[in-house]
Amino acid sequence: MPSSSSSRRRRGGRRGRRGRNAPTAPAAADETETRNWAELPLDAISAVLHKLDHVDILMGAGQVCRSWRGAARDEPELWRRINILGHADLEHELNFPGMAQAAVRRSAGRCEAFWGEYTADHDFLLYLADQAPSLKSLRLISCYDVFDDGLTEAIMKFPLLEELELSLCPNVDDSGVFGVIGKACPQLKRFRLSKNVFFDYEAGDQEKDEEAMGIATMHELRSLQLFSNSLTNKGLTAILDNCHHLESLDIRHCFNVTMDDALRAKCARISTLRLPNDSTDDYDFIVKSPIWRNSESFLGDYVGSDSDYELGSDDYDDYCDPSRYLDGVYEDELNDEARMILRGMCMLIK
Incomplete structure (x- = not known):
C-alpha cells in the first residue's frame, strides 16, 4: 500500500500540471473592447465609402x-464619377435632383x-454645366423635366464630353439639339x-430623319x-457617311429602316x-410593342384610351369642343355678355 506522502505528491503533481496547462478564462462580456468607428483613420473611411453606392452615402453612411x-463631404475624389442609377423605386420618396x-x-x-435616373431638370443641368467643366460622361435616364432649351444651354459647356446618353427623356425632341451637341462636343465617342x-406617325422622310441629320x-x-x-x-x-469611326451600331426597333444591299x-x-x-433580350429597359398607324393601340394610346367617347360621334365632338375648356364652362352656364364673348372666341379658334 503506498504511503500517504507519495499519494499526496502524485495528487499535488497533477494539480501543478493542470495549473500550468489550463487555458486562460475568457474575459467577461462587459470587459470586451468595442471598436469606435468614429476613430478610424480618414483613408480607411474613404476606402469604405468608395465601395458604396452614392445614394447610400448621401442617405446613410455619410450620416x-x-x-x-x-x-x-470633404473628399472630392469620392464624387469624381457620380452614379445615381438603379433607384427608380424610390422616385416618389427621395428628392433626386x-x-x-x-x-x-x-x-x-x-x-x-x-x-x-429621375435626377435632372433644367436648373440642375445648368448647375452641372457651371460646376463640372471637365465632364466627360453624362447619362440621363427617365429625366422627364429635361427640355430642349436647358439641354442646349448646358451642353455648350461640356467641350470634353466623350459619352452621352438620353434614354426615356421624352421632352428632348427638338432635332436641332443634336446638331448643337455635334458641334459643342467634338470629342463625343x-x-x-x-x-x-x-411610333409609326405620318410624316415625310425629312421630318423623320431630322434627328439623324443632327x-x-x-x-x-x-x-x-x-x-x-x-x-x-x-x-x-x-x-454612316459622316461617322467614319463607328465600330458599334444598334438600331433595334427602328422600323422605318429597310436594310437593302x-x-x-x-x-x-x-x-x-x-x-x-x-x-431585345439584352436590352436594359422595358421593351414596348411598336405603335402602328391606324392600329387600335394607335387610336387608344394617342387619341385618348381613357375617353368614354367614340370617334366621330356627337358626344366626341362635344368632348372636343374648344368652348368646353374656356374657363371650364358651357355656353348655357354663362350670362348674355359672357355668352357673346365666348361665341367670338370660338369663331377665332375654329
Whole structure:
C-alpha cells in the first residue's frame, strides 16, 4: 500500500500540471473592447465609402457620425464619377435632383462623370454645366423635366464630353439639339438615344430623319445606339457617311429602316451591328410593342384610351369642343355678355 506522502505528491503533481496547462478564462462580456468607428483613420473611411453606392452615402453612411460625414463631404475624389442609377423605386420618396446637386457640389469642380435616373431638370443641368467643366460622361435616364432649351444651354459647356446618353427623356425632341451637341462636343465617342416606343406617325422622310441629320455631325462617334427611332434609310446613310469611326451600331426597333444591299455594304465595316428586328433580350429597359398607324393601340394610346367617347360621334365632338375648356364652362352656364364673348372666341379658334 503506498504511503500517504507519495499519494499526496502524485495528487499535488497533477494539480501543478493542470495549473500550468489550463487555458486562460475568457474575459467577461462587459470587459470586451468595442471598436469606435468614429476613430478610424480618414483613408480607411474613404476606402469604405468608395465601395458604396452614392445614394447610400448621401442617405446613410455619410450620416454615421461627424468623422464619416466629413469624409463623405470633404473628399472630392469620392464624387469624381457620380452614379445615381438603379433607384427608380424610390422616385416618389427621395428628392433626386437635390441629391444630384449635393453630389456635384461635393465634387468641388472635379466631376468627370454624372449618371442619373429621375435626377435632372433644367436648373440642375445648368448647375452641372457651371460646376463640372471637365465632364466627360453624362447619362440621363427617365429625366422627364429635361427640355430642349436647358439641354442646349448646358451642353455648350461640356467641350470634353466623350459619352452621352438620353434614354426615356421624352421632352428632348427638338432635332436641332443634336446638331448643337455635334458641334459643342467634338470629342463625343459614345451616344445613346433610346425612345420609349416606336411610333409609326405620318410624316415625310425629312421630318423623320431630322434627328439623324443632327447625329451625323458627331464625326468622332465609335458607338451609337438609336432605339425606337424614326429615322429612315436616308438618315442612316447620312450617319454612316459622316461617322467614319463607328465600330458599334444598334438600331433595334427602328422600323422605318429597310436594310437593302447599299446599307448592308456601308455597314460591313462595323464590328457590332444590331438591326431593327434583332432580339431585345439584352436590352436594359422595358421593351414596348411598336405603335402602328391606324392600329387600335394607335387610336387608344394617342387619341385618348381613357375617353368614354367614340370617334366621330356627337358626344366626341362635344368632348372636343374648344368652348368646353374656356374657363371650364358651357355656353348655357354663362350670362348674355359672357355668352357673346365666348361665341367670338370660338369663331377665332375654329
